[in-house]
Amino acid sequence: MPRVSEAEKLKSHKRILDAASQLFRERGIEATSVSDVMKAAGLTHGGFYRHFDSKEALVSAAFKAAVDDVLESVESAPRGPQHLAARSDYITRYLSAEHIEDRGQGCPLAALGTELARHDGLANDAAWNAVERMAQTLVADDPSARELGYATMALLLGTVTLARLAGSRAEAQSILDAGKSGERLLEQHWPR
Numbered sequence: 001m002p003r004v005s006e007a008e009k010l011k012s013h014k015r016i017l018d019a020a021s022q023l024f025r026e027r028g029i030e031a032t033s034v035s036d037v038m039k040a041a042g043l044t045h046g047g048f049y050r051h052f053d054s055k056e057a058l059v060s061a062a063f064k065a066a067v068d069d070v071l072e073s074v075e076s077a078p079r080g081p082q083h084l085a086a087r088s089d090y091i092t093r094y095l096s097a098e099h100i101e102d103r104g105q106g107c108p109l110a111a112l113g114t115e116l117a118r119h120d121g122l123a124n125d126a127a128w129n130a131v132e133r134m135a136q137t138l139v140a141d142d143p144s145a146r147e148l149g150y151a152t153m154a155l156l157l158g159t160v161t162l163a164r165l166a167g168s169r170a171e172a173q174s175i176l177d178a179g180k181s182g183e184r185l186l187e188q189h190w191p192r
Contacts, residue, residue: 013051015041020062021069025111026104029059029123060122066108067130074137083140084190090138094156095179100163100172109134109153110160139190148189155182 004012019040023032034055038045052058077086093099099106109130116127135149159179166172 009050012041012043012047016043016048016051016058017062017065020058021066021108022104024059024062025066025106025108029112029115029119034058056119056122059116059119060126063108063112063116063123063126063130067133070107071134071137079140087138087140087190091152091156091183095159095176095183097169097173097176100160100176103164107157107160110157110164113157145190148186152183152186155179155186 016037020032020037023037023040027036034048035045037058038048048058052061071090074083074086074090077083094107099110103111109127113127116123119127131150131153135146135153138152139145139149156179159175159182163172163175163179166175
């Protein structure tokens with residue numbers, strides 16, 4: 001049997017992470033098996049353990065990869081006007097109907113936060129690290145604004161959760177509009 005090159009292994013690893021990240025956000029962690037992930041990645045179940053020690057390790061890695069994707073545009077913006085614009089764009093996308101409807105590509109905290117709160121270990125640690133990272137990113141790493149970062153995260157996550165629970169698109173939009181109003185109030189306190 002031919003050996004798999006390092007490049008092929010990395011490519012397979014990314015396919016597993018991408019598939020897991022999307023499936024976990026769409027279905028939930030408990031409802032998604034390792035077999036489901038490997039099938040979606042186009043790989044055999046037996047190859048899983050060449051990449052991850054456990055499902056918990058996969059959850060942690062997939063969660064971190066999803067957060068990396070979600071935050072890339074804000075984290076890469078330099079402090080100042082560019083960061084303010086990137087943060088504003090991020091919040092606009094976050095509080096959009098598209099984000100509510102596309103769980104598989106949206107914020108992993110909004111999709112999995114309550115489920116991860118019931119986990120111990122790697123997955124829970126990954127979720128908390130994401131909360132801290134997202135809050136710090138939103139306030140441009142200004143330590144004096146830490147509570148504002150948490151308040152913004154709470155507003156964003158709560159708005160998305162409630163909008164996803166709404167019985168109609170009109171109700172969901174009303175909740176999104178309320179979240180945007182709350183964000184405008186918080187924005188008055190943002191570091192500039």
